[in-house]
Amino acid sequence: MNDMRMSPNLALNQLVAQRQAAGEPLIHLGFGESRLPPFAPLMERLAAGAKRNAYGPVAGTPGVRAAVAGYFSRRGVPTGADQIVVAPGSKPLLMALGHVVPGDVLLPRPAWNTYAPQARLVGKHPIAVAIPEECGGVPDPRSLRESITAARVLGRDPRIMVLTLPDNPTGTLAPPALIRELCAIAQEEGLLIVSDEIYRDVVHDPATEFLSPAEVAPEITVTATGLSKSLALGGWRIGAARFPQGPWGEWIRSGVVSVASEIWSTLAQPMQEVAEYAFGEPEEIRDRLRASARLHGAVAREVHRIAVGAGATCRPPTGAFYVYPDFEPVRGELAKYGVSDSPTLARRMLDLGIVVLAGHLLGDEGEALRFKCATSMLYGDTVEEQQLALDAADPVALPHIRLLLDRIEDGFQRLVP
Ligand SMILES: Cc1ncc(COP(=O)(O)O)c(C=O)c1O
Structure with missing residues (x-):
């Protein structure tokens, strides 16, 4: 203890x-809290959602899941509502994922301070891999190959690789060429990619090219996102995950839903009202x-x-x-x-x-x-x-x-x- x-x-x-x-x-x-006031239309949606007092489906209502699917589809990752789960923050979704998917976890070093403790809580070994010179949030490809080999020699079983795009703590975004290289390694080595894109809408220069592993290797990428950072709603606890299409993705998704059903039941309904509106991304x-x-x-x-x-x-x-x-x-x-x-x-x-x-x-x-x-x-x-x-x-x-x-x-x- x-x-x-x-x-x-x-x-x-x-x-x-x-x-x-x-x-x-x-x-x-x-x-890492965004010290900004809640946007007024979000507060209106929250007030309107107060009347929703039923539990509702564990993964989220069809409406909110369709809105999140639209959010991903507009970003070059065609997505159906059945690939989405919403939850009280992306943190529990990442934790549930750790419960469901076997194997040890490859993490960039340094990385957001929650990934390694979450891995340990579910009996996994976190394997830290040096980041490249140019950016954080991703392992350096050469170090990644070496770390996978070394981990296997030690009897570890690396099967999950976490990427943070853009990154906490370095405040940088990995460029497309690096993402492609890492996706190729993940495919060769049989890794699941967990792409934590909670800062995706906090890229400083709108002209910056953002490539998600879900565009390159959709069959092996789970994407996590949420409204804590981009809309400064950390205390409202709104997160979402997108799972790969096909039997493997569906197996992971239903595992996460099963964990969710035993721990948090569903995202609070007023928050689903907020999320449906925000992920719908009207002009304001x-x-x-x-x-x-x-x-x-x-x-x-x-x-x-x-x-x-x-x-x-x-x-x-x-x-x-x-x-x-x-x-x-x-x-x-x-x-x-x-x-x-x-x-x-x-x-x-x-x-x-x-x-x-x-x-x-x-x-x-x-x-x-x-x-x-x-x-x-x-x-x-x-x-x-x-x-x-x-x-x-x-x-x-x-x-x-x-x-x-x-x-x-x-x-x-x-x-x-
Ligand atoms: C990289 C990263 N992922 C996930 C989270 C968790 O966000 P939330 O659980 O509020 O969705 C944070 C918050 O600090 C973060 O920095």
């Missing part, structure tokens, strides 16, 4: 709330998605500039709302302050008033000088400030955002004075 800890980002979030309540002026970059939702993605990009790029200015190397962010600096170039100077690894680096950032999520908590090497900054908590404390941020042509010039960015810049500069 001693091994059963709370997810580190949620635990950190609670600790920060306590310390802020006690008056400490901390800047919180340790939690598309506008909202574009405005949010633009804001996330502008602020993430600014934090990237600050990190690089403080001596880090860092992949330029292209999606989601994270940057993942690496302070290896200034290891010598950091040693003077007792910083020699991921925990001591995160500790020093905290002493400088900035809360970050240490890289080792994301499965990264403990001795590496890396951490994650979630940049989506910087949009303001009030709905008015957050709305201003969404509407601004140049959000990083808004005084309430600039103030925080300047404090962050000051803290980063004092890391290696």
Whole structure:
């Protein structure tokens, strides 16, 4: 039981709330929540859905499943409503998938901090594979082949590969050529691809090409998505998964539905009302998605500039709302302050008033000088400030955002004075 800890980002979030309540002026970059108000039409749908008090089908009503199928079909992945399951968040869907599909799990290193604990909870071995130079969210293809071989020699049974597109924690999107290469390896090695696309609509530049493994290898790809990030609805808990067509996909889907039926029964009906509307993507939702993605990009790029200015190397962010600096170039100077690894680096950032999520908590090497900054908590404390941020042509010039960015810049500069 001693091994059963709370997810580190949620635990950190609670600790920060306590310390802020006690008056400490901390800047919180340790939690991947989109700090934006709920969009008014979504609240209207939620209110309208309150009258829906029956349980309904486990996988979701035909209406909501058709809406999610339409969402995928418009993104180049033809999908029928019978391939969709909705749930209270994508987290339980990923967990259910782990229950159903046998074998160990290949994960990018670093990766979102929930994949490995979920794997362990269902008796799987997480196998961490280094990410490429250019982006995170995917294993480096050559390292992937080596890791599969090495794992099999050790008696492991890698059968699932998780990709995060775009990625938490690096804030980058893997390019199409890499996706094709990884799909080919998955086909050769008999892997199921789990494509976590919860940040898909948070690609900063609308011209960026997004290739889903579901387009390249549809027969072996399960896709997870949700509204927590793109529409800032984390607390509403709306997730969805798309399963492959054909007998194998159907076997996985019905297994997930069976797990769902024993744990959460179905997505709350008022949330299904919201999801049907949002995944239907009327014009106002598309506008909202574009405005949010633009804001996330502008602020993430600014934090990237600050990190690089403080001596880090860092992949330029292209999606989601994270940057993942690496302070290896200034290891010598950091040693003077007792910083020699991921925990001591995160500790020093905290002493400088900035809360970050240490890289080792994301499965990264403990001795590496890396951490994650979630940049989506910087949009303001009030709905008015957050709305201003969404509407601004140049959000990083808004005084309430600039103030925080300047404090962050000051803290980063004092890391290696
Ligand atoms: C990569 C990734 N996948 C999935 C989730 C879970 O989202 P939810 O359960 O809110 O759908 C998160 C949230 O932090 C995430 O970062």
